[in-house]
Amino acid sequence: MxxxxxxxxxxxxxxxxxxxxxxxxxxxALYRLPDGSVHxxxxxDPFSRAYVMARGIVGSFGGTPYVASPMHKQGFxxxxxxxxxxxxxxxxxxxxxxxxxxxxxxxxxSP
Amino acid sequence: MPQPxxxxxxxxxxxxxxxxxxxxxxxxxxxxxxxxxLGEEPRPxxxxxxxxxxxxxxxxxxxxxxxxxxxxxxxxxxHTGQTVTEIDRARRCVxxxxxxxxxxxxxxxxxxxxxxxPPIPGHDADGCFVYRTIEDLEAIRSEAGSARAGIxxxxxxxxxxAANALKQLGVQTHVVEMAGRPMxxxxxxxxxxxxxxxxxxxxxxxxxxxRTTAIxxxxxxxxxxxxxxxxxxxxADLLVFSAGIRPRDQLxxxxxxxxxxxxxxxxxxxxxxxxxxxxxxxxECAAPGGxxxxxxxxxxxxxxxxxxxxxxxxxxxxGADMSTKLKLLGVDVASFGDAFGTAEDSLxxxxxxxxxxVYKKLVVDADGRRLLGGVLVGDASSYGLLRPMASSGQTIxxxxxxxxxxxxxxxxxxxxxxxxxxxxxxxxxVTRGAICETIRTEGCSGMACVKSCTTxxxxxxxxxxxxxxxxxxELKAQGVEVSKGICEHFELTRQELYDVIKVKRIRTxxxxxxxxxxxxxxxVCKPAVASIMASQTGRYVLDKSTASLQDTNDWYLxxxxxxxxxxxxxxxxxxxITPDKLIVIGEVARDFGLxxxxxxxxxxxxxxxxxxxxxxxxxxxxxxxFESGHAYGKALxxxxxxxxxxxxxxxxxxxxxxxxxxxxxxxxxxSPHKIKAGxxxxxxxxxxxxxxxxxVIATERGWNLYVAGNGGFSPRHAQEFAxxxxxxxxxxxxxxxxxxxxxxxxxxxxxxxWVESIEGGLDHVRSVVVDDALGLAAELEADMARHVxxxxxxxxxxxxxxxxxxxxxxxxxxxxxxxxxxxxxxxxDQIRPRAGADEPATEGAPVVVAGAQIPVGAPS
Numbered sequence: 001m002x003x004x005x006x007x008x009x010x011x012x013x014x015x016x017x018x019x020x021x022x023x024x025x026x027x028x029a030l031y032r033l034p035d036g037s038v039h040x041x042x043x044x045d046p047f048s049r050a051y052v053m054a055r056g057i058v059g060s061f062g063g064t065p066y067v068a069s070p071m072h073k074q075g076f077x078x079x080x081x082x083x084x085x086x087x088x089x090x091x092x093x094x095x096x097x098x099x100x101x102x103x104x105x106x107x108x109x110s111p
Numbered sequence: 112m113p114q115p116x117x118x119x120x121x122x123x124x125x126x127x128x129x130x131x132x133x134x135x136x137x138x139x140x141x142x143x144x145x146x147x148x149l150g151e152e153p154r155p156x157x158x159x160x161x162x163x164x165x166x167x168x169x170x171x172x173x174x175x176x177x178x179x180x181x182x183x184x185x186x187x188x189x190h191t192g193q194t195v196t197e198i199d200r201a202r203r204c205v206x207x208x209x210x211x212x213x214x215x216x217x218x219x220x221x222x223x224x225x226x227x228x229p230p231i232p233g234h235d236a237d238g239c240f241v242y243r244t245i246e247d248l249e250a251i252r253s254e255a256g257s258a259r260a261g262i263x264x265x266x267x268x269x270x271x272x273a274a275n276a277l278k279q280l281g282v283q284t285h286v287v288e289m290a291g292r293p294m295x296x297x298x299x300x301x302x303x304x305x306x307x308x309x310x311x312x313x314x315x316x317x318x319x320x321x322r323t324t325a326i327x328x329x330x331x332x333x334x335x336x337x338x339x340x341x342x343x344x345x346x347a348d349l350l351v352f353s354a355g356i357r358p359r360d361q362l363x364x365x366x367x368x369x370x371x372x373x374x375x376x377x378x379x380x381x382x383x384x385x386x387x388x389x390x391x392x393x394x395e396c397a398a399p400g401g402x403x404x405x406x407x408x409x410x411x412x413x414x415x416x417x418x419x420x421x422x423x424x425x426x427x428x429x430g431a432d433m434s435t436k437l438k439l440l441g442v443d444v445a446s447f448g449d450a451f452g453t454a455e456d457s458l459x460x461x462x463x464x465x466x467x468x469v470y471k472k473l474v475v476d477a478d479g480r481r482l483l484g485g486v487l488v489g490d491a492s493s494y495g496l497l498r499p500m501a502s503s504g505q506t507i508x509x510x511x512x513x514x515x516x517x518x519x520x521x522x523x524x525x526x527x528x529x530x531x532x533x534x535x536x537x538x539x540x541v542t543r544g545a546i547c548e549t550i551r552t553e554g555c556s557g558m559a560c561v562k563s564c565t566t567x568x569x570x571x572x573x574x575x576x577x578x579x580x581x582x583x584x585e586l587k588a589q590g591v592e593v594s595k596g597i598c599e600h601f602e603l604t605r606q607e608l609y610d611v612i613k614v615k616r617i618r619t620x621x622x623x624x625x626x627x628x629x630x631x632x633x634x635v636c637k638p639a640v641a642s643i644m645a646s647q648t649g650r651y652v653l654d655k656s657t658a659s660l661q662d663t664n665d666w667y668l669x670x671x672x673x674x675x676x677x678x679x680x681x682x683x684x685x686x687x688i689t690p691d692k693l694i695v696i697g698e699v700a701r702d703f704g705l706x707x708x709x710x711x712x713x714x715x716x717x718x719x720x721x722x723x724x725x726x727x728x729x730x731x732x733x734x735x736x737f738e739s740g741h742a743y744g745k746a747l748x749x750x751x752x753x754x755x756x757x758x759x760x761x762x763x764x765x766x767x768x769x770x771x772x773x774x775x776x777x778x779x780x781x782s783p784h785k786i787k788a789g790x791x792x793x794x795x796x797x798x799x800x801x802x803x804x805x806x807v808i809a810t811e812r813g814w815n816l817y818v819a820g821n822g823g824f825s826p827r828h829a830q831e832f833a834x835x836x837x838x839x840x841x842x843x844x845x846x847x848x849x850x851x852x853x854x855x856x857x858x859x860x861x862x863x864x865w866v867e868s869i870e871g872g873l874d875h876v877r878s879v880v881v882d883d884a885l886g887l888a889a890e891l892e893a894d895m896a897r898h899v900x901x902x903x904x905x906x907x908x909x910x911x912x913x914x915x916x917x918x919x920x921x922x923x924x925x926x927x928x929x930x931x932x933x934x935x936x937x938x939x940d941q942i943r944p945r946a947g948a949d950e951p952a953t954e955g956a957p958v959v960v961a962g963a964q965i966p967v968g969a970p971s
Contacts, residue, residue, distance in 0.1 A: 007923075007924050008923045008924040012923050012924075013923070014659065014918065015659065016659040017659050017666075017918075019923040020921065020922050020923065020930075021922050021923050021924045021925070022922040022924060022925040022928060023924075025931075027922070027930070027932070030923070033631075034621075034631060044932075048673060050673065050674050050675035050932070051675055051930055051932045052663070052671070052675045055663040055666065055667075055671070056634070056663070057633070057634035057637055057638070057660075057661075057662060057663075059600075059630075059631055059632045059633030059634055059636075059637065060600075060630040060631040060632070060633065061599070061633065062599065063630065065631070066633075068633070068634035070662065070663035070671055071671065071673075073634055075634075
């Protein structure tokens with residue numbers, strides 16, 4: 001069972017950038033897009049194994065919002081976590097809800 | 112029964128007379144006609160539009176329109192050096208100055224025009240010339256050798272041509288124009304003002320709105336000065352009249368043909384004299400409907416009309432497009448359609464950039480949907496597209512203003528939107544439809560083929576970009592295509608993005624995306640645009656408008672390393688550092704537990720900093736007088752130097768001083784890729800300057816400049832660019848080289864591949880930088896001057912900006928917790944990232960968790 005865990009205030013997130021957050025000892029990356037939506041991925045880049053996903057550039061690829069790992073630029077869909085450059089690789093995505101100006105992620109525990 | 116052959120006599124062998132003969136040959140008129148051409152000048156027709164180029168080659172053959180000297184058809188006889196003195200219409204013959212008589216069935220007058228010389232006192236003094244023939248130019252040239260100052264009377268199209276010629280001959284040049292602006296027939300007041308500035312910047316003095324009252328002569332009977340109705344007289348020893356043309360219609364008048372009010376043989380729309388159906392007039396001696404056309408294109412159209420008529424075709428000359436495009440004194444000027452906005456309710460759209468010397472005006476209809484005409488000064492690259500767009504009256508698709516801004520695909524872009532009937536080549540009257548059809552049927556794959564098959568682009572050349580674009584479109588339709596766009600969000604190349612951002616002064620990514628792109632950008636276009644904006648505005652890279660575009664390195668102003676930590680490189684200009692500053696670096700590294708390594712660029716790299724430590728580290732460094740080394744940016748990195756003549760017993764110049772000067776000059780300059788430089792104090796080259804983008808090597812007489820070298824994956828030696836330069840010239844060349852690179856290179860393209868890929872290669876780059884072949888030098892230097900004057904240390908700026916400092920946190924919801932995944936091993940007495948950072952530490956190995964435990968801030 002997942003539950004909604006409050007993470008931070010919505011206005012703490014920079015527009016069109018990622019921010020790292022700590023949820024029950026686990027690192028996640030939150031992205032606030034220009035359309036106002038917020039997406040959450042696990043913060044670990046599966047290729048470099050460094051916790052840097054929050055520092056990638058966000059953009060769109062054929063209409064799909066994605067983030068490019070800052071390490072070696074592989075793209076990951078913000079909707080599914082699927083790596084756009086390697087069908088075998090994905091990162092975990094977390095559903096996001098914003099209520100009363102607070103960003104919540106659906107949390108099941110460690111991935 | 113075969114028809115008896117007839118005789119066509121053409122009087123005059125200028126460009127229009129020649130065009131008429133060519134049309135006669137092409138269309139088979141000589142099947143039934145003998146053609147006799149009588150030319151007064153000693154040589155066959157030559158290109159008068161390009162007359163001024165004669166001064167640069169002095170070879171009449173270069174200008175010749177008939178290099179073989181005759182036509183390759185026995186039915187055409189060309190007689191040069193023979194003047195027709197009389198037309199006997201009753202006997203239907205002409206008489207020449209030799210007494211030869213030529214009978215005709217049809218007679219064409221193509222005698223052209225003569226320059227108007229205003230009847231002011233002294234107009235016939237020695238040293239006064241006109242500008243019409245090769246002989247005139249020869250006379251001016253021999254006079255110019257001893258002349259100091261020269262005057263051109265008339266600031267129109269030809270007058271400015273003549274001024275250009277005088278200037279090139281080394282004469283201090285003045286232009287006197289009666290109207291209040293140069294080229295009053297083509298450009299409006301504002302365009303004239305811009306043109307005036309451009310011309311005066313080139314050292315030509317322009318006197319507008321004044322009348323000439325007399326030419327005063329010296330004791331030798333030669334011109335000494337020109338007296339004006341106001342202001343001081345102008346001293347000069349040479350004067351060229353270029354105050355307009357008058358039709359050469361004397362022969363016609365003498366034989367009773369009617370001429371127009373302002374001269375010119377009055378002809379109907381078949382170009383036939385209104386008094387004599389066997390006599391035609393074409394070109395500048397003709398006045399269809401009473402109007403004389405002083406351009407070559409209408410003359411060509413008239414010549415075609417006459418040939419068509421003689422072949423019993425139904426062609427008519429129905430007026431002409433007086434659009435013009437030319438390069439005057441290196442300044443592009445064009446005027447087309449309703450340039451002055453005379454149509455009722457027409458609106459004007461003006462773009463003006465005084466710094467770049469560009470003025471563009473479009474005249475559109477009341478709805479802003481149709482282009483009626485326009486004026487272009489300084490940049491007429493869009494003329495080839497705009498002129499047919501105006502003459503075809505098509506509806507404008509998209510933003511009207513995009514038509515005068517260099518958006519999308521360069522000067523030929525938008526050609527696809529032209530209707531088939533739009534005349535693309537005005538000189539040869541070739542439509543878009545005809546060009547595309549020919550490309551398909553002839554299977555053209557290159558411009559040479561298109562030009563020879565259609566004749567489009569073979570006269571003035573202004574339509575070539577559009578023809579090229581049509582060719583590309585056709586090839587693309589045949590499946591030959593290469594996308595040039597930088598990514599899926601922009602169909603523009605990096606260079607085109609650079610131009611669009613510059614001209615439209617776009618300052619945010621959102622605006623650029625909205626006007627010229629699609630989607631929401633990506634990790635390719637965002638940093639490229641951020642870099643372009645930084646190199647144009649010199650603004651702080653973490654400025655709100657561009658910060659979100661930056662790659663992580665530029666976002667944190669540090670270099671991301673493999674475990675998610677960053678490295679810090681303070682600038683050490685030229686590799687020269689005081690012991691005190693060296694100690695500060697050591698102390699900072701020790702206090703923050705950073706791994707320390709000397710770099711290849713003669714500075715010190717401090718590794719292992721967490722994002723939240725960066726501001727504290729830089730506070731210490733900035734306080735000690737350090738600034739960003741931009742090791743994280745696509746920017747100037749270092750200027751490496753040897754120790755130079757100060758210490759080295761072999762050195763011939765102070766390479767350290769030069770390296771420091773260059774490094775401080777170009778520090779912070781954002782570019783398509785990193786830029787490295789080196790300065791060696793002698794030919795032993797200890798600084799390895801030839802492995803750099805910019806290599807400077809001292810000689811006994813100054814500095815040699817090498818460019819486009821690099822180490823790395825594909826090492827390249829820098830190539831010799833210019834030798835024995837003094838300091839100022841060296842810096843000017845480097846300024847221009849770097850700015851030209853920044854403007855035109857692709858994203859992530861270093862100087863070596865850039866030079867290899869640019870058309871014309873290193874020679875082209877040298878012609879732009881050294882010889883100023885594109886007239887860009889001043890602009891490139893001004894761009895660099897803007898960079899130099901606007902430079903500010905971005906780390907100092909960041910420390911002063913609480914907004915920017917907010918990003919230097921580990922976790923948005925736990926700023927006091929350090930990233931627990933970052934762990935270290937110790938190797939050779941320094942930290943190193945633990946292999947497989949998120950995996951458990953190897954049993955027994957020491958684990959050091961640095962950073963969080965280390966007190967930050969200046970030591971007390």
